[in-house]
Amino acid sequence: MAWDWQVFCKITTDEAQAPGCWAKGADVTYLEWMVHAWGWTLAVAAGAWVIAVTVGALVGTARTLPNSPWAVRLANAWVELFRNIPILVQLFIWYFVVPKMFPAMQQVPGFLLVVFGLGFFTSARIAEQVRAGIQALPKGQRYAGMAMGFTTAQTYRYVILPMAFRIILPPLTSESMNLLKNSSVAFAVSIAELTMFAMQMGEETSRPVEGYLAVTILYVISAFAVNRVFAYIEKKLRIPGFIVAGGTGGGH
């Protein structure tokens, strides 16, 4: 099979080759379209990441609170709800059902709905890791906080969370990479991200292999970049003598 990488220099609306692979005016080449699609993928993933980490940290912490059984129950219910429904179904509900049930949501752009869908889905997984990280700390840490006369909030702020955060960094790394990969599901609700681009370009140009290959490489590069950023953070925050246990297996 012969490669045809020139296909990326084609203008999407006609068969013409754009000089320098970058079309002028309102036209776009497939290369330009792909770069935009990469931007959408990164934007969806970044937006969802902010929501996932914020909500995940709150919910995960709530699950470990002493003397607040209702907060624990509510947080557990949150995790079970968002963890036991496939991401694709959750996206459909955010994109199609929520605007219909709540007319006020019809003004919200589809991109944001997808960000919420992916963010909440991932928040359940991060909450699980935060809970595990907090519970992995020796009980004595909590008692030490109490013995110092700290309130629960202070114990969490000064004793538990700083340590738990470092414990969950390795699983948080792989979950962030998972989030980036899961953003590919947004193709199903017509977000112009990389997977959507790969499918569309494959259909329009009859050169799907080139398109898939380019998109796959962009995903790998993006995931690797996330991995390196987290490795850097982990290194910067490492406390000498405090050995962090790595996460194992599971998840996508």
Next chain:
Amino acid sequence: MGNLDLSFANWELISKFVLNGFYFSVALTAVATLGGVLFGTLLALMRLSGRQALMIPATIYVNGMRSIPLVMVILWFFLLVPLLTGRPIGAEWSAVITFIAFEAAYFSEIMRAGIQSIPRGQVFAGQALGMTYSQNMRLVVLPQAFRNMLPVLLTQTIILFQDTSLVYAIGAYDLLKGFVTAGKIYGRPEEAYLLAAVVYFVICYSLSYAVKRLQQRIAIVR
């Protein structure tokens, strides 16, 4: 609140549209689990073999699969398998091959952790009894590794069941597609999505509850 009408959800709809999809999702999950664990164990043994010729390809395969989104893997296989075999195989068979190949990478990581969790002394004891490598693996290491990793393997199977919904990308007729089709035909797509969510939730929640119970029972035994 908008106007939801769930009255269209009767037995006729379920038996006509949803059941076929449900059977396919379950079959895909079962086949991909069995095939994935089988090939995953082989990949794990390759990576732990200590031989470069086996370790390097297995490592590349596992890390490669794990760094690509599942949707892209599904699209790739749907594109490439007919090119390689020379004839179209249909979305359903393509999905089966894809999920076995993809899940093998994830199961191999679980099995690798499981094998590594077995104390070295167990292997030495097998060797001291004069067992060959394959006897040692078959009779000493793998049974314990499977047992240790059973909850994780089952949890991965639940994730796998959820992920089968992604065959939407190539139009295979699974549980989700059954609901989507029914929703279209009855003109009630939103309600169909909600019903799909409820069904997936009930299945996955019960399964993960069962896994949790199993985990506790295993924990008491040891």
